[in-house]
Amino acid sequence: MIRINDNEFNELVRYIKTQYGIDLEKKRVLIEGRLASVLAEKKCNTFTDYINILKRDRTGTEVTLLLNKVTTNHTFFMREPKHFEYLKSTVLPEYEKTHLQKVFHIWSAGCSAGAEAYTTVMTLYDYFGAKKSSWDTRITATDISESVLAKGRAGIYPVDMIKDVPIAWRNQYFKQVDKDNVQIIDKLRKEVEFKTLNLMENFRFLKKFQLIFCRNVMIYFDQDTRTKLINKFYDVLEPGGYLFIGHSETIPRGTTKFEYVMPAIYKKVEK
Numbered sequence: 221m222i223r224i225n226d227n228e229f230n231e232l233v234r235y236i237k238t239q240y241g242i243d244l245e246k247k248r249v250l251i252e253g254r255l256a257s258v259l260a261e262k263k264c265n266t267f268t269d270y271i272n273i274l275k276r277d278r279t280g281t282e283v284t285l286l287l288n289k290v291t292t293n294h295t296f297f298m299r300e301p302k303h304f305e306y307l308k309s310t311v312l313p314e315y316e317k318t319h320l321q322k323v324f325h326i327w328s329a330g331c332s333a334g335a336e337a338y339t340t341v342m343t344l345y346d347y348f349g350a351k352k353s354s355w356d357t358r359i360t361a362t363d364i365s366e367s368v369l370a371k372g373r374a375g376i377y378p379v380d381m382i383k384d385v386p387i388a389w390r391n392q393y394f395k396q397v398d399k400d401n402v403q404i405i406d407k408l409r410k411e412v413e414f415k416t417l418n419l420m421e422n423f424r425f426l427k428k429f430q431l432i433f434c435r436n437v438m439i440y441f442d443q444d445t446r447t448k449l450i451n452k453f454y455d456v457l458e459p460g461g462y463l464f465i466g467h468s469e470t471i472p473r474g475t476t477k478f479e480y481v482m483p484a485i486y487k488k489v490e491k
């Protein structure tokens with residue numbers, strides 16, 4: 221396996237950190253291991269050769285491939301179910317009472333292949349039932365990785381990823397593609413718009429969101445990057461809106477204006 225020297229390692233780590241917020245400082249072994257096949261495929265003899273390819277590429281393809289290798293896109297349906305229970309038991313009833321415009325826009329930030337976004341759509345159908353069509357419930361799902369976004373758009377998943385989905389939902393919202401794969405039905409696929417977005421950039425959304433999911437994404441970022449990102453989420457949420465983060469993640473007290481509701485749930489309460 222090709223070893224990465226200190227200069228190459230520092231250059232690569234600095235580049236990924238400044239462009240994507242991802243902190244690979246302690247991931248030297250992971251970088252060498254996961255990029256071994258990429259270097260071989262590109263016939264690079266050193267990491268310097270590879271870094272030069274990265275620098276020359278203006279299409280973003282090379283860096284996307286790199287990010288796919290060094291981050292994990294692991295996701296599945298009904299992950300961290302407490303969020304979906306809370307959405308159904310508290311958030312949606314609250315909005316139904318107060319939001320007379322019947323608008324509920326959701327952002328799944330760092331959506332990976334879309335399981336989180338589609339689980340949310342199923343929860344919306346489950347809650348609203350026949351009233352669903354009178355609500356504007358758009359879902360924007362974003363990621364830096366094009367390959368996971370393509371999977372999300374196709375909506376095809378190995379059956380293993382839906383093992384926690386209740387049987388009734390499986391029957392209603394998935395069709396069998398072959399013995400190993402299922403596909404989200406078209407009605408649900410149309411509800412989610414998948415887009416490329418690097419969370420390190422400035423957000424340019426035309427409307428505010430009522431709910432943002434950013435779960436199991438900030439684990440890659442250092443505290444300063446996380447705090448900046450959480451404050452950017454605050455700005456694009458409507459007052460009264462919610463932020464759901466991963467259950468292994470926390471927002472340190474006093475670093476943002478969000479109000480703590482319960483583990484992994486925060487609210488924008490403007491006083």
Ligand SMILES: C[S@@+](CC[C@H](N)C(=O)[O-])C[C@H]1O[C@@H](n2cnc3c(N)ncnc32)[C@H](O)[C@@H]1O
Binds near residue numbers: 241291299329420440
């Ligand atoms: C482990 S997955 C989490 C998926 C989903 N939120 C969940 O909890 O199941 C993390 C995702 O964050 C994305 N990600 C990492 N850094 C990002 C960045 N700077 N901007 C946008 N997405 C990013 C990765 O590409 C990956 O798909």
